Amino acid sequence: DAGVIQSPRHEVTEMGQEVTLRCKPISGHDYLFWYRQTMMRGLELLIYFNNNVPIDDSGMPEDRFSAKMPNASFSTLKIQPSEPRDSAVYFCASSLNRYAEAFFGQGTRLTVV
Amino acid sequence: DQQVKQNSPSLSVQEGRISILNCDYTNSMFDYFLWYKKYPAEGPTFLISISSIKDKNEDGRFTVFLNKSAKHLSLHIVPSQPGDSAVYFCAASVNNNDMRFGAGTRLTVKP
Numbered sequence: 680d681a682g683v684i685q686s687p688r689h690e691v692t693e694m695g696q697e698v699t700l701r702c703k704p705i706s707g708h709d710y711l712f713w714y715r716q717t718m719m720r721g722l723e724l725l726i727y728f729n730n731n732v733p734i735d736d737s738g739m740p741e742d743r744f745s746a747k748m749p750n751a752s753f754s755t756l757k758i759q760p761s762e763p764r765d766s767a768v769y770f771c772a773s774s775l776n777r778y779a780e781a782f783f784g785q786g787t788r789l790t791v792v
Numbered sequence: 793d794q795q796v797k798q799n800s801p802s803l804s805v806q807e808g809r810i811s812i813l814n815c816d817y818t819n820s821m822f823d824y825f826l827w828y829k830k831y832p833a834e835g836p837t838f839l840i841s842i843s844s845i846k847d848k849n850e851d852g853r854f855t856v857f858l859n860k861s862a863k864h865l866s867l868h869i870v871p872s873q874p875g876d877s878a879v880y881f882c883a884a885s886v887n888n889n890d891m892r893f894g895a896g897t898r899l900t901v902k903p
Contacts, residue, residue: 683835712891714893721798721881721893721894721895721896722836722881722883722893722894722895722896723893724891724892724893770835770836772835780826780838780841781838781891782838783828783835783836783837784835785834785835786834786835
């Protein structure tokens with residue numbers, strides 16, 4: 680397995696535009712997590728899914744953020760409209776089950792200008 | 793609400809010496825703790841974990857200690873090597889359902 684795959688690796692967009700980040704978890708993993716890394720706050724959990732169902736989205740900063748997992752092999756994190764303070768590295772991770780460690784993708788570096 | 797805290801943003805150690813990375817948490821329900829290592833431009837990779845029923849877990853040069861009464865855990869690297877230079881994240885969860893990370897500590901091991 681190629682591991683957790685995120686796309687794009689880098690995204691530069693203008694304020695107000697919609698941004699969609701994509702993630703393909705490791706096949707067979709039941710849990711999928713979206714994290715955001717910033718210098719000030721480190722890694723923050725935004726939302727996680729179990730068997731494609733969102734379990735906890737309390738980390739999603741605002742209504743501008745939304746995440747979906749239409750099937751077991753794909754998830755998206757959307758920001759609409761984007762703002763400069765959304766600039767960060769966004770990581771997707773998946774784990775086999777609730778007792779296993781998470782495997783991270785390489786991240787998407789988002790810059791909103 | 794930072795439930796997991798790494799109060800030292802950086803640490804510098806000489807090669808061959810011990811590196812001690814510290815982590816504190818506030819949620820007494822956490823029962824599973826992990827350390828992740830992150831190199832620049834890469835995602836974090838799992839390093840070592842410990843469940844709350846233990847107070848120590850060792851894997852080669854890496855040992856994690858858990859002090860539940862103090863809500864404190866630490867990662868020891870002995871001996872430290874230049875390749876250990878990275879950002880180390882402490883994470884904690886309840887039944888591994890909802891992993892919370894600290895802000896990270898940047899370790900630099902000098903040759």
